[in-house]
Amino acid sequence: MTRPTRQREREREESDAEQDERSDAAACPECSSEEIIKDGDRGELICDDCGLVVEEDQIDPGPEWRAFNHSERQSKSRVGAPTTQTMHDKGLTTQIDWKDKDAYGRSISSKKRSQMHRLRKWQERIRTKDAGERNLQFALSEIDRMASALGVPRSVREVASVIYRRALDDDLIRGRSIEGVATAALYAACRKEGIPRSLEEIGEVSRVERKEIGRTYRYISQELGLEMEPVDPTKYVPRFCSELELPEEVQTKAHEIIETTAEKGLLSGKSPTGYAAAAIYAASLLCNEKKTQREVADVAQVTEVTIRNRYQEQIEALGIHS
Numbered sequence: 001m002t003r004p005t006r007q008r009e010r011e012r013e014e015s016d017a018e019q020d021e022r023s024d025a026a027a028c029p030e031c032s033s034e035e036i037i038k039d040g041d042r043g044e045l046i047c048d049d050c051g052l053v054v055e056e057d058q059i060d061p062g063p064e065w066r067a068f069n070h071s072e073r074q075s076k077s078r079v080g081a082p083t084t085q086t087m088h089d090k091g092l093t094t095q096i097d098w099k100d101k102d103a104y105g106r107s108i109s110s111k112k113r114s115q116m117h118r119l120r121k122w123q124e125r126i127r128t129k130d131a132g133e134r135n136l137q138f139a140l141s142e143i144d145r146m147a148s149a150l151g152v153p154r155s156v157r158e159v160a161s162v163i164y165r166r167a168l169d170d171d172l173i174r175g176r177s178i179e180g181v182a183t184a185a186l187y188a189a190c191r192k193e194g195i196p197r198s199l200e201e202i203g204e205v206s207r208v209e210r211k212e213i214g215r216t217y218r219y220i221s222q223e224l225g226l227e228m229e230p231v232d233p234t235k236y237v238p239r240f241c242s243e244l245e246l247p248e249e250v251q252t253k254a255h256e257i258i259e260t261t262a263e264k265g266l267l268s269g270k271s272p273t274g275y276a277a278a279a280i281y282a283a284s285l286l287c288n289e290k291k292t293q294r295e296v297a298d299v300a301q302v303t304e305v306t307i308r309n310r311y312q313e314q315i316e317a318l319g320i321h322s
Contacts, residue, residue: 028052085161086144086154088137093127096120135173139164139182142207146186149205152195160189167220176216180208184217188226196231198273200301233258233267233276236300240280243299246289253283261317270310274302278310286320 027034028047035048040062045055067073083090098120100113108116128134140161147157163185167173173181183206190197203210221228234255241251257279261267267275277300284291293304300307 028054084158085165086140086157088133088140089127094123096123135178136165136168139178142179142182143186146183146202146205150186150190150197150201152190152197153193156186156189156193156195159192160186163188163220163224163226166224170223172220172223177208177212179206180212180216181220183208183213184220187213187217188221188228191228191231192226194235196235196272198236198301200273231272233262233272233279236273236276237280240276240296240299244280244284244291244295246280246284246291247287250280250283250287250289253287254279257282257314257318261314264317266313266317271302271306273300274306274310276300277302278307278314281307282311282314 026036028036028050030052031047031050033047033049036045036054037048038044038058039046040060043056043058043060044053045058046053063076065076067076081091083092096116096119100108100116102108128137143160143164144157147160160182164182167181167185183202187197187199187202190202199210199214203213206213220226237251237254237258241254254276258267258276261279277296280300281291281293281296284296293307297304297307
């Protein structure tokens with residue numbers, strides 16, 4: 001056996017020994033409990049059941065300072081923000097602030113102000129090296145704009161950005177508009193994260209037509225293998241009830257109507273928004289919180305005919321005679 005081979009074997013044995021030590025520390029040697037807690041102030045691992053100090057003099061990889069609220073933590077931190085998929089450069093390049101003030105908050109002179117203006121302009125130019133990056137920057141800014149208008153959380157924006165990047169890597173953008181693919185990616189992300197938005201709602205904040213959004217969404221979901229489950233109508237109920245200013249009682253009743261009628265197979269092939277709207281309309285009547293079909297239809301962005309048809313099917317399935 002050669003010397004490099006022996007050295008590699010020795011390193012492997014040492015790493016295995018370290019792993020065994022770490023696995024042994026996961027359980028208390030006194031009472032075999034796995035409830036091991038860490039005392040950061042003393043640098044010790046302590047058994048929560050019997051109080052035995054399992055390990056001491058641990059190295060603390062955290063910062064040397066302490067903070068007791070978010071603003072204090074932000075002011076003391078010496079690192080930048082984490083990388084994000086919502087920016088074309090993942091947030092790794094620098095940005096020049098738009099405020100014309102120095103580090104002490106004082107206004108800068110007019111000469112410095114014009115100099116900073118030129119620096120900002122060149123900074124924006126050099127952040128994108130080619131047309132591909134400029135298009136990606138535009139698409140991600142569109143996703144961010146539409147997500148803000150829809151009021152969806154940041155996790156949806158991250159997922160939508162990842163889907164768009166995958167479509168870009170697989171060359172699915174060719175022959176399609178950037179806005180169309182970006183909107184379809186956002187629609188897919190909303191469904192993935194369990195925060196569904198209807199195509200009508202997506203279309204209101206988008207710059208492309210609803211038909212193109214649906215066509216592009218079907219194409220990229222098929223090409224990227226996005227496994228989408230059917231949208232649950234109960235996901236729409238809280239938002240619709242909130243916009244209609246209906247009490248919790250109506251919301252609970254609408255959930256019951258959807259669950260009961262769905263078990264009888266009425267949901268198959270039906271629009272989830274229309275189905276949820278009809279259930280809310282039926283629940284409002286049963287709870288004496290009457291809302292007109294027009295009011296419910298406007299909130300759910302469906303027609304009154306859809307609500308009437310779904311409502312009739314639901315009350316028949318429930319054995320209620322209108």
